[in-house]
Amino acid sequence: MAEVLDVAVVGGGPTGLWLACELALAGVRVELFERRVEAVRESRALTLHPRSLEVLALRGLEGRFLERGRPLPTGHFAMLDTRLDFSVLDTRFPYTLFLPQAVTEALLEERARELGVVIRRGHTVEALRQDEAGVDLEGSADAGTFRIRARFVVGADGARSAVRRLSGIPFPGTDVTRTAMLGDVTLGAPPAQPVLGIATERGGVMVVPMAPGIHRIVVNDPLREQAPVREPVTLEELRESTLRIAGADFGMREPRWLSRFGNETRLAERYREGRVLLAGDAAHIHFPAGGQGLNVGLQDAMNLGWKLAAVVKDGAPEALLDSYSRERRPVGEALIHNTLAQTALMGATRETLALRAMLSGLLREPALNRQLANNIGALDVGYAPLEVPAPEVTLLPEWSGRRLSDVELGANTRLYAALHPGRWLLLGLGEDESRPLPRWEPGWPSQVKTLRARGSTRRGDLEGVGGLLVRPDGHVGWAWAA
Numbered sequence: 373m374a375e376v377l378d379v380a381v382v383g384g385g386p387t388g389l390w391l392a393c394e395l396a397l398a399g400v401r402v403e404l405f406e407r408r409v410e411a412v413r414e415s416r417a418l419t420l421h422p423r424s425l426e427v428l429a430l431r432g433l434e435g436r437f438l439e440r441g442r443p444l445p446t447g448h449f450a451m452l453d454t455r456l457d458f459s460v461l462d463t464r465f466p467y468t469l470f471l472p473q474a475v476t477e478a479l480l481e482e483r484a485r486e487l488g489v490v491i492r493r494g495h496t497v498e499a500l501r502q503d504e505a506g507v508d509l510e511g512s513a514d515a516g517t518f519r520i521r522a523r524f525v526v527g528a529d530g531a532r533s534a535v536r537r538l539s540g541i542p543f544p545g546t547d548v549t550r551t552a553m554l555g556d557v558t559l560g561a562p563p564a565q566p567v568l569g570i571a572t573e574r575g576g577v578m579v580v581p582m583a584p585g586i587h588r589i590v591v592n593d594p595l596r597e598q599a600p601v602r603e604p605v606t607l608e609e610l611r612e613s614t615l616r617i618a619g620a621d622f623g624m625r626e627p628r629w630l631s632r633f634g635n636e637t638r639l640a641e642r643y644r645e646g647r648v649l650l651a652g653d654a655a656h657i658h659f660p661a662g663g664q665g666l667n668v669g670l671q672d673a674m675n676l677g678w679k680l681a682a683v684v685k686d687g688a689p690e691a692l693l694d695s696y697s698r699e700r701r702p703v704g705e706a707l708i709h710n711t712l713a714q715t716a717l718m719g720a721t722r723e724t725l726a727l728r729a730m731l732s733g734l735l736r737e738p739a740l741n742r743q744l745a746n747n748i749g750a751l752d753v754g755y756a757p758l759e760v761p762a763p764e765v766t767l768l769p770e771w772s773g774r775r776l777s778d779v780e781l782g783a784n785t786r787l788y789a790a791l792h793p794g795r796w797l798l799l800g801l802g803e804d805e806s807r808p809l810p811r812w813e814p815g816w817p818s819q820v821k822t823l824r825a826r827g828s829t830r831r832g833d834l835e836g837v838g839g840l841l842v843r844p845d846g847h848v849g850w851a852w853a854a
């Protein structure tokens with residue numbers, strides 16, 4: 373058989389593309405296998421949330437995305453009348469970036485190609501076998517069949533993941549019990565509001581501008597919610613439901629894409645089976661409420677990329693891969709909880725409408741609003757301490773695993789800029805520059821960049837912190853006292 377790859381990524385959606393980028397950045401030999409011959413033109417997702425923008429900024433890529441998207445200072449939970457105020461969040465990106473998934477994927481693919489990722493389109497993985505040293509993959513391609521061997525395989529192949537099924541990872545949860553529909557259409561008479569959300573006893577309608585001349589209409593119609601997910605949506609059906617619920621059809625015409633989607637909800641029992649790992653929709657599916665699936669997939673990939681690279685290239689113990697499951701599966705679980713709650717709130721009964729009104733009222737309380745905004749924006753994700761070698765210094769355990777927002781490190785340097793290479797960062801803080809940084813013992817991680825912040829960071833919560841070992845994904849490894 374030909375050479376053994378370090379990592380084969382299956383699936384070239386946002387999760388697989390970002391993972392391949394992270395692996396290539398670390399010098400891992402990675403190839404990506406994608407069933408589709410061409411990139412997708414339709415966009416399921418329309419949003420990038422604050423943490424995803426931070427993830428991109430941790431590699432210096434945010435500019436490419438920001439210049440193509442439109443920032444909106446609010447997000448939503450179940451389309452409640454009180455929107456979530458992202459503008460108060462502790463991040464450089466206190467907004468939702470409206471950006472169609474097709475553009476996000478094109479930009480991620482551009483980055484992957486720049487980093488030299490081999491992308492094999494038209495390659496469908498159909499068989500998988502693993503042993504102690506690696507994984508064999510087989511499948512079909514235009515030219516016939518293909519067969520490769522890799523030390524590790526990541527299934528980023530979406531909701532119907534073949535990798536998940538072939539590696540025997542159960543995907544428990546619930547089947548579709550109701551469906552909703554969407555249409556990307558031209559509107560002759562668009563609503564005046566930038567984002568329109570209507571919830572009545574007749575159902576719910578959301579209208580958002582997508583691109584010049586195109587709006588997305590999403591409809592939850594109790595009279596149509598038993599339509600099977602595979603039944604095609606017609607423009608007439610969408611128009612009729614919209615008219616009945618919203619009292620107007622907004623002059624909809626020229627559909628670019630009509631689709632029906634459901635509330636099937638499942639979470640992979642584990643994210644790792646030996647040398648096979650799962651990420652993104654392959655690991656978690658849910659009703660697309662609050663615009664989170666793509667975002668959580670990107671964040672899974674960010675967590676997994678450097679760990680897999682450390683095991684493959686830097687002598688890290690394989691147990692580090694278990695921390696991926698340990699850290700990210702609870703995030704998947706929380707995602708499922710919040711989308712189930714949102715689905716319940718999208719019912720059209722009098723009781724649900726009363727509950728919506730009550731929650732909307734509660735969300736006018738700034739502290740509650742902020743808590744939920746942090747949750748939907750994925751800024752509240754923190755991890756338990758990781759077992760990383762620590763020197764003989766007084767550690768501050770409460771810092772371990774925390775996400776760091778970007779911070780100035782003195783003249784012309786920012787924390788995130790120091791993390792662009794995707795390496796660990798040993799960062800000295802505080803005014804006393806004569807104090808040496810802890811001595812780094814050679815071993816894993818071997819690739820640690822050292823930096824001393826010049827002057828004050830002007831961030832109150834860092835007072836008393838002498839310095840930080842920062843993980844490549846921008847979370848704290850450990851911190852020591854000043």
Ligand SMILES: Cc1cc2nc3c(=O)[nH]c(=O)nc-3n(C[C@H](O)[C@H](O)[C@H](O)COP(=O)(O)OP(=O)(O)OC[C@H]3O[C@@H](n4cnc5c(N)ncnc54)[C@H](O)[C@@H]3O)c2cc1C
Pocket residue numbers: 382383384385386387388405406407408416417418419473495496497498528529530531532533534535554633651652653654660662663664665666667668669
């Ligand atoms: C109506 C709707 C609206 C949504 N809106 C949002 C939103 O606003 N915000 C948000 O964050 N998320 C949203 N989502 C969810 C989001 O689209 C997904 O979570 C996201 O696409 C997951 O990315 P992924 O890379 O994990 O999987 P996918 O995007 O599904 O990519 C998987 C890839 O694997 C390939 N593949 C599959 N099987 C194989 C195989 N055997 N061999 C090789 N390749 C294979 C597929 O062709 C595909 O390209 C929405 C979803 C829906 C349905």
